Ligand code: AMP
């Protein structure tokens with residue numbers, strides 16, 4: 218390697234243009250090389266500090282010679298991926314699409330075509346492997362010598378996007394394979410389970426973030442995140458059902474290959490069945506269609522694949538689909554019913570959502586009595602009124618949607634309420650937004666109750682024993698109207714209340730007392746400010762450090778915004794505090810405006826004051842590491858960790874003052890060995906470095 222990282226370089230100010238050009242080219246190469254060593258091979262050659270010095274040098278030169286910034290400049294890349302989008306990966310073998318069958322006849326024709334093409338005798342059976350068609354996104358994982366080297370989306374089939382960093386965060390994606398062919402591309406589907414999708418949407422909703430229409434969109438949105446930490450926080454799974462480039466066959470048949478994939482550690486899509494006749498295939502289709510509603514994941518059909526791989530080879534492909542496979546799609550789950558009423562729900566942030574209350578009807582085995590109408594514009598677009606007969610569909614299997622009006626019930630056009638149905642306050646719809654909102658804030662029962670639920674939820678104050686029902690009840694009794702009331706609860710308030718025994722009262726009061734000390738990030742998140750989800754709350758807490766610093770800054774931001782309500786592009790023109798806020802990583806003007814609005818409301822300030830009076834909000838831990846058993850130690854993680862991702866393991870170790878290194882040397886204090894660890898574990902053994910299992914490690918740092 219060149220000497221670009223060495224400290225005795227010419228000062229940037231002294232470089233001429235030619236020298237700068239040459240050095241930028243060298244730096245681009247070197248940094249790309251080290252990125253690959255670190256991210257793809259897990260084997261860095263230089264320390265993090267040396268690496269940072271390279272990047273810093275590159276930035277300095279670019280700042281002085283902006284015209285020389287290269288297309289492949291490292292500043293556009295974060296680690297493995299591209300910052301301003303994803304890198305591209307050309308598939309060694311194209312990722313194909315599938316032909317479709319919609320009827321039993323289509324299926325029979327598919328099998329007949331296969332027989333004709335292969336010139337089979339009437340007596341010879343064509344075995345068909347039938348399996349569910351997962352409604353997710355396909356991805357290809359390339360392993361070389363048993364190591365995951367990259368992952369890509371299907372893209373246009375020829376070229377996909379580099380999603381390596383993100384795919385590595387999935388539990389179902391092994392980083393290392395034992396006993397795999399030298400080259401193996403495993404293909405399959407990234408998906409989100411239905412229950413996890415609903416829970417994610419609930420979290421998104423309560424954080425004032427975007428909700429997803431169906432599990433497929435949620436999976437796609439979660440995978441296509443530039444920050445792999447976000448992907449890691451989403452419940453994504455992967456089924457392996459196919460392969461691309463392989464250096465040795467996985468078996469003689471599709472069924473054998475599936476078995477091999479399972480042995481290598483991949484999850485398979487079930488139920489699958491080996492069939493020998495069209496009748497059996499159709500029977501399988503009916504069975505799966507019947508089970509569809511009870512499956513954990515969404516499917517949009519089943520796929521039939523000719524079982525023998527030598528036959529697959531001979532059959533080849535036509536245009537973009539293989540001749541040896543076909544997708545048998547399910548009919549969309551639709552039904553017709555009457556809208557008995559249109560009601561409006563009020564959410565935590567005051568958002569009014571119109572809901573169609575339906576005459577109950579079964580759609581694909583599930584009884585549906587409500588469907589969302591999303592917003593006023595959607596009602597207008599559909600032209601729905603109470604009393605109309607409508608066609609509904611369970612989109613992506615989960616949330617029922619109104620597709621269209623079938624028969625006009627003759628009722629009056631629906632008028633969106635001009636007052637909140639919960640509290641009677643005015644409603645408003647801001648320019649450029651589709652939603653109406655109640656302006657009642659905390660005097661609105663619906664909003665207040667939803668906010669309280671959010672306040673005590675798992676990622677906020679996490680007060681066990683204070684469930685939805687209790688909150689609604691306590692609200693009703695006037696016992697808890699504001700968050701601070703929670704901390705004033707006494708045993709005598711609860712004595713004699715239905716369902717409350719001495720034990721449960723003590724438990725609840727203990728749980729509440731436990732939470733009178735709360736980290737700043739949880740506190741901010743708990744306030745339920747629109748657009749301030751967990752990630753943003755963490756960023757704010759980390760940037761401002763203490764409650765007082767944050768509060769002061771937010772008051773200043775609010776004042777600056779009030780004085781400059783019309784600037785919508787340049788934060789600097791609004792004020793220095795405002796600009797500083799927007800300058801924090803991913804905090805944008807939407808979040809900043811929301812904070813400004815929150816701090817501009819007197820009742821919010823009251824809530825904060827009353828909470829501050831009873832709580833101790835603790836500063837965010839900066840890596841002060843007194844008493845940490847691993848402070849100053851050098852740690853190497855190797856192999857596949859089960860309980861946490863690499864990224865999380867590294868972050869935690871660093872927050873405890875440890876130095877995380879990518880390679881084992883005599884200076885290494887601990888090597889934490891996950892499953893299927895390779896050369897690093899061997900080297901550690903040779904050097905006599907202490908080796909810990911993942912559990913040992915966790916036990917050790919837990920002790921701190
Ligand atoms: P389509 O998107 O309708 O062209 O269908 C082809 C896609 O189905 C493939 O690209 C895969 O992403 C997806 N798929 C889902 N499950 C399976 C499966 N079991 N076998 C093959 N493809 C599948």
Ligand code: ZN
Pocket residue numbers: 563637638639640641642655656657658661662663664
């Ligand atoms: Zn209201």
